[in-house]
Amino acid sequence: MAEIKRSYETVAIFNTKDGEEAVAALIEKFKALISENGTIDNEADWGKRKLAYPIEDETEGYYYVINFTSVPEFPAELDRVYKITDGVLRSLIVENEQ
Template sequence: MANTTLSYETVAIFNTKNGDEAVAALVEKFKTLISENGTIDSEADWGKRKLAYPIQDETEGYYYVVNFTAAPEFPAELDRVYKITDGVLRSLIVANEQ
């Protein structure tokens, strides 16, 4: 069976209360994780933005967006890592239509 890769987009919102260094470390962690398991097509740091509603009593978050291609099994692992990582307020992974 051929190696199948699909196109995905993920958005993560990181907690800013621990400072810019902690946010940069989280961005680097997820960038490395994605590039080790797939190919990053594009990425965008949307920066610090006001949240529409408080999440865990935070009113501000740092947005990071990545478009990548990976095996169909990887998004589940990425989601698991998002959920167990301190400093991640919210995350979303969607498959892009081909």
């Protein structure tokens, strides 16, 4: 039976206090994780932006968006990794409408 794949979009806001190298390392980590478990369709680097309200006493965050296709079980694992990774202020994963 063919494996069902779905399209998702994830947005992550990274902490900028450790510098650009730390942010670049986190982006590469998550791109590699997504690539291992699916396919990256599109990505957008929104860069450093002012947050609407402070998160963990930070007023700026680095935004990165990735559209990907994977099996339905993978987004839960991606969310788990987001939550346990230092340097991730917020993340969101949504399924794209077909």
